[in-house]
Amino acid sequence: MILSLFRRKKNTGAVRDVYVRVVSQARQNVFYARWSVPDSVTGRFDMISLHLCLVMRHLKGGPEEAREFSQDLFDLFFKDMDRSLREMGAGDMAVPKRIQKMGELFYGMLASLDGALTNGDSAALRATLSRNIYNGEDVSGLEELTRYVERTMAMLQKQEIAQIVSGKIHFDAPDIQE
DSSP states (O other), X not given: OGGGGTSOOSOHHHHHHXXXXXXXXXXXXXXXXXXXXXXXXXXXXXXXXXXXXXXXXXXTTSOHHHXXXXXXXXXXXXXXXXXHHHHTTOOTTHHHHHHHHHHHHHHHHHHHHHHHHHTTOHHHHHHHHHHHTSTTOOOTTHHHHHHHHHHHHHHHHHXXXXXXXXXXXXXXXXXXXX
């Protein structure tokens, strides 16, 4: 990861385009208003993380260019989180610790999601979402969010990796029901 800070980024515009689309998707009102995702800094971080995990999971199976793109996406995400923390008033000493904790949460979610989705295990996916998005609380939106994540992953898998790496990614509206 540290070496990625020194290499020349060749997909900066495409990475930014995908990141903006991920953030936009994560901010859809339905998650917070209808599906009970906490409308807080943490809840918004969790939803961006969720969508980014899904994109990165899809990219990991691609060629080296896709893995580099995925790393650049991750780097941009945490650069944005660093900026956001500082804008919210976190001091220089606190930011690295908070970013490290956020990274641990992100990688924990990524591993849990990957396991659940790889095994097609809806119960494990529900448990992952409950733990990572709803802080273990039993909420009414959990079933809808679980179905949304399954649909979103299926949709991402139909998208060509080359298109995503070129900056084009598509998400469905979260309130579309099967």
